[in-house]
Amino acid sequence: MLGAPSAPSDFIRAIVAQDLKSNKHGGRVVTRFPPEPNGYLHIGHAKSICLNFGIANENPGGICHLRFDDTNPSTENVEYVESIQSDVRWLGFDWRDRLFHASDYFERLYQFAVHLIKKGKAYVDSLSADEIRAYRGTLTEPGKDSPYRTRSVEENLDLFARMRAGEFPDGAHVLRAKIDMASPNINMRDPVLYRIRRVPHYRTGDTWCIYPTYDYAHPLSDAIEGITHSICTLEFEDHRPLYDWVVEGGDAPCHPQQIEFARLNLTHTVMSKRKLLQLVEQGQVVGWDDPRLPTLKGLRRRGYTPEAIRAFCEHIGVAKRDAVVEMALLEHFIREDLNKRAPRVMGVLRPLRLVLDNYPEGQVEELEAVNNPEDPSMGLRKVPFSRVLYIEREDFREDPPKQFFRLAPGREVRLRYAYIIQCVGVVKDQRTGEVVELHCTYDPETRSGGSGAARKVKSTIHWVSAKQALDAEVRLYDHLLITANPGEEEGREFTELLNPNSLEVVTGCKVEPSLAGAASGSRYQFERQGYFCADPDSGSGKLVFNRTVALRDSWAKIEKAQQLG
């Protein structure tokens, strides 16, 4: 994966290349992906993963660490740790032996804090949370010093040791950096470094009752690991002076460079952990792996491939401006990937019975079908054909509109890999008027590959043989949200914008027999319809498919345009 020397593709890679050239970090490139284990990874994280691991992989000797930023025991747990690891691996990245936890550094972090106190750069504050807030000032007014700011080094050392020893209740004291309460950058107004939290940590148990904050733990963890480029998102931009202050003040072994980029936003969905958690907890979706979610687990269950997600992440670029990428772009990459790889099959979602009046009763032909026209090496398969078939309801119109080329009374179409047929009769339900069965005749001369096969008809439709077809359930997914940019909807909660039709369960679908026992996770193109992925709910004779994405549908566009006038 070591890239040939080429122009850096984004501003961060340009910085890395420049630093390499100037030997800023001794020729090393060490990045890290630092998730907090308090939620599942989503495609926004994938952008960061591809960036951090990508940069490491592109540079000789480069490496990317996986580090859990587990400094807040109240919200973190092993379930998240495990899911994050499996997702990073699934995406195709390898941290080798560089798996770390901020909690690995708690003792060292504590010693750095003692060092800071001794240098007079940190103090124990005994104000309440409310008081600290009040003393902080506002965006336009400076804060004022805490009365505890002038405590002696000895007293601070004593108090901090007793905080650690568990002598005080939660909230009684905090350790603060002594910087500048009048700083125009609020992050520099004596930020909290440690707080007392009598909560067991999922890794360190009850060893600690004080925990470092992100602003303190993150830069030091980076420095301890020898990170060269600490890449994070835009909202941390004005934490950078604090990042640098902590590294310098703690006399850390090296000084990683924090670089910020714009996080990924996608249309028609939500990307914040808080909102995703809300959907999961409220039961609006079936879980973190609900195929409607932009979580990696959800996308995977939906049928997305790691390759498609990586290609997407590479193509959206890395920059500093806020951006909202269209879901259509993500869909483009999964179509592109699956078009090359997914075997074709025939499946009928909404079956309409079709009888070939002139086809011999009881006869079954095994017709040859290509598995993937994009890839001849994928070979051929046999598909049974007989007198009674199912076709897609929407492939027949009793009163066909202009430009509808499919079946209609008197019309001819080709049955994919089979014969040209002509519709000679329509059977309707007496009461409802609903079409329940079609009668057609087939032309034996037109069998695919046969002598009369060259005849052109306007349309080819898919079908399954009624007797051999398998029953299946198909889950059709649509956008999670009805609007592209929920942020633009003034005063409306995202929960009000949920698409009530984001999931449509279609039962009684008929699929070709080759799909018997389709393994969970296997992906197919149902010809003329879309890409589908066998759901884990499949099994013991039951078939369930998730629609990953529909094929591009130019007829749907024509019809929509016709309806608009």
Add this chain to the structure above:
RNA sequence: UGGGGGAUCGUCUAGUGGUAGGACGUCAGACUCUGGAUCUGACUACCUAGGUUCGAAUCCUAGUCCCCCAGCCA
């Protein structure tokens, strides 16, 4: 009304003083035993106003708009 960032086709993104390019999308056409795929063509952009310059998306000045920050979250 403080501080930190950012503005280029509908969307994302290149371009760093010398022809504003790519991708997605959209529209039109070709081809097709998937109305898929593929192929062609078209579409549309430098936030505004001044200035410097032979020449400005790029440099300067003044504005405008958008995002982030007042957790003992990350």
